[in-house]
Amino acid sequence: MITELNKNNFYKCKSLINENGQLEGKAIIERMNPGRIFVDNPFSPKTGLIWLGNNDGFLFFGNEENDNFNKEINAFIDTVIIPEAKEVNIFWFEAMGNHPKWNQTIKNLFAHRQLKSWNQKVYQLQNNNYNVKSEPTIDQDYTVFELEKVLSENNKKQNIEFLHSKILEFWSSIEQFLNNGIGYCVIYRNQIVRICFSGFVVENYHCVNIETLSAHQGKKLAQAVAFHFVQECLKNKQIPYWDCMEENTASNIVAKNTGFTNVFDYNGYYFSFK
Structure with missing residues (x-):
């Protein structure tokens, strides 16, 4: 049973x-x-x-x-x-x-x-094959901050609840995330518009999760926060891990541009409850 x-x-x-x-x-x-x-x-x-x-x-x-x-x-x-x-x-x-x-x-x-399927791609990044040396250029109205700093300020950002809700989708508490994960965000006029953080962690592997507000897509913000995330991982001898759908072209491009290498693929299957 x-x-x-x-x-x-x-x-x-x-x-x-x-x-x-x-x-x-x-x-x-x-x-x-x-x-x-x-x-x-x-x-x-x-x-x-x-x-x-x-x-x-x-x-x-x-x-x-x-x-x-x-x-x-x-x-x-x-x-x-x-x-x-x-x-x-x-x-x-x-x-x-x-x-x-x-x-x-x-x-x-x-x-x-009525089972259907999709393909998923997994990327990793190792320090010995990392060759992205310069931070991606973004508009001067956008600023990258470490999540630990933003979370310590608590409600000073207009939409701090957006950050809290995304972290709590993956972690049992904000404290648990701060003790075990890392992350960065992009601020635009006191508003959090893009975040990149450890969604899952096993030993020294950190699974990347990136979220954005739709109004700020297409501005290279994902690549900017991913760059900082990777730099932090490599500094602490951690291994960034990226898992995304094959059909998510934008996510695959950001992963490759940030220096990730495809290490394996797997299949996903789905059906409706209706």
Whole structure:
């Protein structure tokens, strides 16, 4: 029977996770970032499903041929996942496999649900192949600040709640982020218009998350905050990690222009709850 695993027992899943897979799953299993885990057996799990704490999808891990888990997963989604997802305005099931063998299993399990797919690209940046030396030029009305400074000032920015809400999508508290993550933002006339921060963290890997206000897109602000984020990572011997959809042309361009290298790709699958 598929059950939710108590957070104190997340460590039981550590040996099941693919070391070369997505950073997000590792961060949740290590309880650095919030998330929920559902497993076939809470005492000795063999297969599981991670619900990412930022509500950005579900990650299958472990044995993809586990009949007990696979026979129950559709009913579990219908009776547990869908009702809870709708309460937080999620109307799609977006799934990824923690290793490539899950791809065919996911296709088989959800073939009756009008399953569709997309491609995801993962980039990393190592100090020994980094060659971007100069900060991107942006309009003088925009200024880059470290998030720690902005957060310490608290409500002095017009839309500080925008920053708080984005950080809390990934972290259990602002304090937890400040203790473990890094980030920068762009200020325009006392308003936060672009942020780049650690969404997930595992050991010395920091997963980039970039958010912007639509009115300020197309001004090289993403490249500017990404530059500062990378500089901070490299200074502290940390490894920046960038995960984005292949069809997100702008994000892929910023990653490459900032010096990231594509290290692996994976498939995502989705179907509607409607």
